[in-house]
Amino acid sequence: MPDHTRPPDKRVTIYDVANEADVSPSTVSRAFSRPSRVNSETAERVRQVAERLGYRTSPLARTLSTSRTHMIALVIADITNPVYAEIVRGAQEAATDGEYTTVLIDAQESDRLERVAIERTMSTVDGIVLASSRMSDSAIRMFAKQRPVVVLNRAIADVPCVVTDNPRGVRRAVEHLGELGHDHITYVAGPEASWPNGIRWRSLLEAGMELEIKVRQIGPFSPTIAGGERAAEELCARPATAVLAFNDQMAIGLIRGLGQRGVDIPGDVSIVGFDNIVAADIVTPGLTTVAAPLYAEGSAATRHLLTMIEGAPGHTGRPMVLPVRLVVRHSTAARNPSPGRARSPWVRQRPAPSPAPHLW
Amino acid sequence: MPDHTRPPDKRVTIYDVANEADVSPSTVSRAFSRPSRVNSETAERVRQVAERLGYRTSPLARTLSTSRTHMIALVIADITNPVYAEIVRGAQEAATDGEYTTVLIDAQESDRLERVAIERTMSTVDGIVLASSRMSDSAIRMFAKQRPVVVLNRAIADVPCVVTDNPRGVRRAVEHLGELGHDHITYVAGPEASWPNGIRWRSLLEAGMELEIKVRQIGPFSPTIAGGERAAEELCARPATAVLAFNDQMAIGLIRGLGQRGVDIPGDVSIVGFDNIVAADIVTPGLTTVAAPLYAEGSAATRHLLTMIEGAPGHTGRPMVLPVRLVVRHSTAARNPSPGRARSPWVRQRPAPSPAPHLW
DNA sequence: GACGCGACGGCAATGGGTTGCCATGTATTG
DNA sequence: CAATACATGGCAACCCATTGCCGTCGCGTC
Numbered sequence: 001m002p003d004h005t006r007p008p009d010k011r012v013t014i015y016d017v018a019n020e021a022d023v024s025p026s027t028v029s030r031a032f033s034r035p036s037r038v039n040s041e042t043a044e045r046v047r048q049v050a051e052r053l054g055y056r057t058s059p060l061a062r063t064l065s066t067s068r069t070h071m072i073a074l075v076i077a078d079i080t081n082p083v084y085a086e087i088v089r090g091a092q093e094a095a096t097d098g099e100y101t102t103v104l105i106d107a108q109e110s111d112r113l114e115r116v117a118i119e120r121t122m123s124t125v126d127g128i129v130l131a132s133s134r135m136s137d138s139a140i141r142m143f144a145k146q147r148p149v150v151v152l153n154r155a156i157a158d159v160p161c162v163v164t165d166n167p168r169g170v171r172r173a174v175e176h177l178g179e180l181g182h183d184h185i186t187y188v189a190g191p192e193a194s195w196p197n198g199i200r201w202r203s204l205l206e207a208g209m210e211l212e213i214k215v216r217q218i219g220p221f222s223p224t225i226a227g228g229e230r231a232a233e234e235l236c237a238r239p240a241t242a243v244l245a246f247n248d249q250m251a252i253g254l255i256r257g258l259g260q261r262g263v264d265i266p267g268d269v270s271i272v273g274f275d276n277i278v279a280a281d282i283v284t285p286g287l288t289t290v291a292a293p294l295y296a297e298g299s300a301a302t303r304h305l306l307t308m309i310e311g312a313p314g315h316t317g318r319p320m321v322l323p324v325r326l327v328v329r330h331s332t333a334a335r336n337p338s339p340g341r342a343r344s345p346w347v348r349q350r351p352a353p354s355p356a357p358h359l360w
Numbered sequence: 361m362p363d364h365t366r367p368p369d370k371r372v373t374i375y376d377v378a379n380e381a382d383v384s385p386s387t388v389s390r391a392f393s394r395p396s397r398v399n400s401e402t403a404e405r406v407r408q409v410a411e412r413l414g415y416r417t418s419p420l421a422r423t424l425s426t427s428r429t430h431m432i433a434l435v436i437a438d439i440t441n442p443v444y445a446e447i448v449r450g451a452q453e454a455a456t457d458g459e460y461t462t463v464l465i466d467a468q469e470s471d472r473l474e475r476v477a478i479e480r481t482m483s484t485v486d487g488i489v490l491a492s493s494r495m496s497d498s499a500i501r502m503f504a505k506q507r508p509v510v511v512l513n514r515a516i517a518d519v520p521c522v523v524t525d526n527p528r529g530v531r532r533a534v535e536h537l538g539e540l541g542h543d544h545i546t547y548v549a550g551p552e553a554s555w556p557n558g559i560r561w562r563s564l565l566e567a568g569m570e571l572e573i574k575v576r577q578i579g580p581f582s583p584t585i586a587g588g589e590r591a592a593e594e595l596c597a598r599p600a601t602a603v604l605a606f607n608d609q610m611a612i613g614l615i616r617g618l619g620q621r622g623v624d625i626p627g628d629v630s631i632v633g634f635d636n637i638v639a640a641d642i643v644t645p646g647l648t649t650v651a652a653p654l655y656a657e658g659s660a661a662t663r664h665l666l667t668m669i670e671g672a673p674g675h676t677g678r679p680m681v682l683p684v685r686l687v688v689r690h691s692t693a694a695r696n697p698s699p700g701r702a703r704s705p706w707v708r709q710r711p712a713p714s715p716a717p718h719l720w
Numbered sequence: 721g722a723c724g725c726g727a728c729g730g731c732a733a734t735g736g737g738t739t740g741c742c743a744t745g746t747a748t749t750g
Numbered sequence: 751c752a753a754t755a756c757a758t759g760g761c762a763a764c765c766c767a768t769t770g771c772c773g774t775c776g777c778g779t780c
Contacts, residue, residue: 013736024760029737039758059484061736064424064765071463071484079448080638085440092466101481103431104464106452121461124419124431225638252642278440278585282612284644373766384730389767399728421766424735 012055021049032057071101072305073125074298075114077132077194079106081223081249082277083294087131087152090298098306100126109222111135111193122147127305130154131298134193148308152301154195160308161319162301166196169290169324170203173244173272176288176326178211181335182242182270188231188254189219190246197246200274204244221250228253236261241269241335248273248280251287255331266333276327286329293322372415381409392417431461432665433485434658435474437492437554439466441583441609442637443654447491447512450658458666460486469582471495471553482507487665490514491658494553508668512661514555520668521679522661526556529650529684530563533604533632536648536686538571541695542602542630548591548614549579550606557606560634564604581610588613596621601629601695608633608640611647615691626693636687646689653682 014028021028023046030037031046038046049055063069074091076084088104095102103121107114111134118128127148133140137156143149144159151161177185187204190197201217208215218234221227228250235243235258245251251273255265263269265285273280276291300320308314374388381388383406390397391406398406409415423429434451436444448464455462463481467474471494478488487508493500497516503509504519511521537545547564550557561577568575578594581587588610595603595618605611611633615625623629625645633640636651660680668674 011736015736025736026738026761027759029739030759033738037758042758056483058736060420060423060427060429061765062738063420064736064767065738067420067765069420080442080445082440082442085442088439088464089466089468096477101463101484103461104448106449108449117456123416124461225642256642279639279642282585282616282639282643371766374768375766385767386731386769387729389769390729393768397728402728418766421735422768424737424766425768427735 011058012050012053013058014055016053017046017050017055020053021046068309069124069126070099071103071125072302072309073103073105073118073121073128074302075105075107075118075128075130075133077107077114077134078109078223079104081247082279083247083275084131086294087298090295090300091129091131091302092298093295094299094302094306098303100306107134109134109191111139115139118143127309129298129301129305131301132194132196134191148305148314150301150305150308150314152297155199155319158316160304160314160316162297162304162322163319164196164292164297164322165324166199167203167206169274169292169326170200170244171207172324172326173288173290174204174207174211174213176328176332177242177244177270177272178213180242180270180332182213183335184214184216184240185242185244186235186238186240187215187217187219188221188228188235188243188245188250189217190221190223190227190250192220194223194246196274200244200246219246221246223247223250225249225253225256228255229257232257232261236263239269242332243269243271245271245273248275248277248287248289251289251331252279252283255283255285255287266331267336270332270335272332280327280329283331285331288329288332289327290324291327292324296322371418372413373418374415377406377410377413377415380413381406428669429484429486430459431463431485432662432669433463433465433478433481433488434662435465435467435478435488435490435493437467437474437494438469438583439464441607442639443607443635444491446654447658450655450660451489451491451662452658453655454659454662454666458663460666467494469494469551471499475499478503487669489658489661489665491661492554492556494551496553508665508674510661510665510668510674512657515559515679518676520664520674520676522657522664522682523679524652524657524682525684526559527563527566529634529652529686530560530604531567532684532686533648533650534564534567534571534573536688536692537602537604537630537632538573540602540630540692542573543695544574544576544600545602545604546595546598546600547575547577547579548581548588548595548603548605548610549577550581550583550587550610552580554583554606556634560604560606579606581606583607583610585609585613585616588615589617592617592621596623599629602692603629603631605631605633608635608637608647608649611649611691612639612643615643615645615647626691627696630692630695632692640687640689643691645691648689648692649687650684651687652684656682 014025017028018025027038028046031043035043072095092102103125105117114135129150129152131152140156149159151159153163155161155163187201204215221231223246232254245254251271254271258265258269265271273287273289276289280287280289374385377388378385387398388406391403395403432455452462463485465477474495489510489512491512500516509519511519513523515521515523547561564575581591583606592614605614611631614631618625618629625631633647633649636649640647640649
């Protein structure tokens with residue numbers, strides 16, 4: 001007789017194992033979830049039987065009684081933005097290490113979409129990482145009341161946060177531009193709902209003050225390549241020699257938009273971005289940018305979330321801040337002495353070439 | 361007396377509602393999940409009471425009795441590859457429309473990681489979309505036996521598949537290169553475990569046969585920019601005038617790698633990629649590439665999966681094939697008549713510049 | 721008036737672990 | 751040797767909604 005396993009249409013439960021191993025179901029349960037609570041020999045026997053029967057613990061059933069789903073939600077502002085790829089990786093890794101599964105939510109830059117998606121998912125997850133949330137502080141706090149929440153790239157009182165050192169990043173960028181002779185920097189703003197956008201601008205104000213460099217802001221624009229291209233248009237109306245863009249995608253849009261209008265980069269304008277996405281190394285000229293430890297952001301935030309889920313207080317004091325560094329490439333150069341065209345640095349204005357073929 | 365809701369530490373269940381509305385729990389349950397099965401007035405009353413008490417149906421408990429989690433897994437080969445962004449979006453949208461939640465799994469180009477992640481998650485989801493799986497056919501079939509599975513970018517007998525029209529895409533690329541005077545095309549291969557890699561090569565063989573263009577293959581290389589750069593090295597040893605790369609990332613790596621070695625693109629070599637990722641429009645020169653309807657891929661696969669979950673047979677006949685188109689940019693040009701340097705088209709070989717600053 | 725049928729709603733089992741509490745037996749301590 | 755402590759394992763309640771099955775009741779029909 002080959003094997004007398006039970007009818008294959010029925011899944012194996014702790015009761016089956018219990019019968020077979022001659023113990024009670026609770027012992028089987030404990031053998032897996034709290035081995036210390038049961039005699040090691042018994043535990044071993046149970047494990048053997050379970051193995052033989054092909055028993056797999058049902059996470060769903062476990063969930064019902066423990067009300068832990070062992071899932072966390074990772075909410076990102078825009079999956080199309082490559083910055084998030086590494087963040088997601090970092091988060092996944094940390095989650096997997098902790099035996100948690102990650103549900104990814106793409107908010108598509110919409111605070112409404114973000115909110116409804118979270119509402120829909122919240123009851124199914126043990127905690128939430130909000131990466132670059134576009135929601136209001138109060139909305140976030142409301143969620144934080146119902147589930148452990150860690151916020152990434154944003155500082156909110158009373159909610160645990162992980163941020164990068166924006167002030168320092170801006171400072172380094174400004175110093176760099178200052179050393180190149182620029183005495184005026186234009187900030188190309190991203191979404192108003194974006195916290196980094198605000199702090200970058202404020203940091204720029206401050207750094208400008210200290211280093212005696214004038215600053216101004218244009219925007220807001222959408223934090224995409226297209227947004228950067230639109231910013232390029234506007235920039236033409238109010239030329240600048242040095243630009244700090246909210247992020248790399250906008251910076252790349254600027255490079256393209258300005259390039260199409262015959263503006264030389266970095267000859268006429270120096271451009272600095274944020275994030276150091278892969279494409280920053282691909283554009284011509286290579287983009288000088290403030291790099292953040294993306295992977296570390298994702299994993300730090302997630303690890304912190306997991307400790308909160310396990311019951312830790314979730315220290316809400318100062319946000320955890322991660323270091324940044326300036327990556328210098330070729331989109332920044334010494335300020336053009338602009339011989340004789342002080343008022344309007346960009347005199348030549350060749351017609352834009354036919355628009356590039358476009359995406360689906 | 362302000363309000364006499366039950367102690368706030370306890371969540372509201374159907375039993376609470378049942379008590380309050382003076383019906384049995386089953387009626388409450390039915391009032392929500394099968395309104396037709398209960399008197400409309402009763403249903404309305406129940407709904408009112410539920411509303412007043414702030415009752416929220418617990419998806420977890422529902423899951424246990426229906427054994428439907430209303431979640432699906434979306435497995436992608438590499439979240440770092442921008443192609444997947446749109447696929448994920450399409451899938452999310454379709455899933456959300458069907459009231460399903462998506463669990464994203466990044467396989468990091470590893471078939472082992474892919475398998476263990478799926479094993480870990482399988483019992484928690486109602487179905488799986490496998491986008492560009494790196495697993496073996498048999499592994500996939502095994503999963504398909506346990507849960508509904510739809511495979512994207514790959515054709516496997518007996519498993520529902522969604523693919524893009526690779527043969528046609530390759531054909532168009534070859535025609536394009538042929539028209540430009542190229543009579544020899546080098547295919548730069550991606551991962552051997554990648555199904556599109558295989559079919560693209562076979563399609564190239566076929567198209568070359570018909571159009572009397574010689575073809576050869578080098579590789580495999582990793583399907584990344586770095587992989588393309590390595591391919592560039594190897595390509596230097598065996599020069600070509602026209603290259604078809606497995607995907608855009610490799611094509612971009614080729615452009616950079618060859619460029620650093622002084623090879624002119626498209627003057628000396630024409631390059632065609634696959635996928636039409638955003639960066640294809642950003643490199644210099646713009647990359648000619650075969651574009652696929654990524655969003656549609658994701659949503660089609662997911663919608664099909666959902667119908668299977670709802671009990672549909674999951675037609676496993678021919679795979680569903682989505683159209684592609686060739687996007688011509690500036691990385692392809694008429695074949696250089698190569699005056700006097702027929703044997704070795706790339707004579708000038710300037711020293712590579714210092715390596716670009718690198719990522720974190 | 722007897723019978724049949726459909727609408728409505730309740731009972732109780734089900735899904736599969738988890739865990740507080742108690743009982744038993746063995747080991748340690750004074 | 752009595753008394754207390756600890757290690758083990760079982761009992762049964764619990765998590766919360768779903769659903770097959772049955773009873774009741776009102777209405778229409780022959």
